[in-house]
Amino acid sequence: MPVAPDPFEKFQSYAHPERLVSTAWLEEHLDDPGLVVVESDEDVLLYETGHIPGAVKIDWHTDLNDPIVRDYIDGAAFAELMGRNGIARDTTIILYGDRSNWWAAYALWVFTLFGHDDVRLLDGGRDRWVAEGRAMTTERPARERVDYPVVERDDASIRAFKEDVLAHLGKPLIDVRSPEEYSGERTHMPAYPEEGALRGGHIPTARSVPWARAANEDGTFRTADELAAIYRDEAGIGDADEVVAYCRIGERSSHTWFVLRHLLGVPNVRNYDGSWTEWGSAVRVPIVTGAEPGTAPGTGAR
């Protein structure tokens, strides 16, 4: 890693402490060579109202999604996006954003699909930086374009598709949506009706662990012990398990993916980005309603 990790004590009990940086550390390291700060928000204009000095903006809708197919951009488009923002293959990327880092975690997960090695999250995200009164600017950094190699996206190891999930039923599956979405009372998250589905409920056998349980009030991650109590003791996830997480479009489950993969160190975790907007509208896939996980059809499992 080109830039040394943040030695902040809280991070040291996580499986991969180098995946997080604190606001105080970042403030000191903003000018480090080989480090680029990336803001990724739900609100497409938020960066323009002010951002961390030197940070570039990468938007999940307009930069990371393919404009036509429901999929991510390809290797060539990713190389162009990185190069234009002054990010080289060995650059240390620090991601932060609004809404407890949902979109920053989502971008981090997409960057990982392309095998970008050194991607880290700012613990607490944009809100914490702002709340602490740290510097913000509206000035766009002029970053020199660099060469970024064209790398094929690897969808096999950390991304799950609908067919993968069908074959996965019976193995650990985490639904990170709200309890109302899980039970099927709602087909969409409060205030997100355009991201709805035709049916309400959850994928059979999925355990409900809303994403927010991993975060403190201020948006920072809970301690390693607290996270282990939720995901290892309560949800029963072990290191030998293959795990799939999903939500509605894959952004909240990117947050949980980050927790499981990097903070708890579970080796085999995939994010199902099709999530409920696909599953809840697909024809003839099994669905369970109510508060119980239910059983996998045809197997009698759980």
Next chain:
Amino acid sequence: MTEPRLPAALAEIRDEFLELGESDRLQLLLEFSNELPELPERFRDHPELLERVEECQSPVFIVVEVESGVVRVHATAPPEAPTTRGFASILAQGLSGLGVDEVLATPGDVAFELGLTRVVSPLRLSGMTGMLGRIKRQVREAAA
């Protein structure tokens, strides 16, 4: 059948957007966002009079007044939701002062005529469509 025409103020706003290159359109949306007027005092202390726009991902509230056949649109949204504020500001500026029939004749998909589809994304624009739908419903109720 003729295409429904945009009211003059909205058409002017649309032209302002379309004259710009795509990246400058975001900057203009930010200007609209910054221009969203404060709620009139009579609504400031009465949040119960305002309607939440559920189609938007951020808390935005609108209220419509119709007096002597003239429509006024008021809206409020937090500074952390500049896109939503921008949409609200466009509609408040583009529709306030119009007659009831003119507001009701505004095409429901005007959000998609502003040249923002690529820079903002269609999913986000549906919030503006929802806002306009609620404004029209309030106008209909107030005029009834």
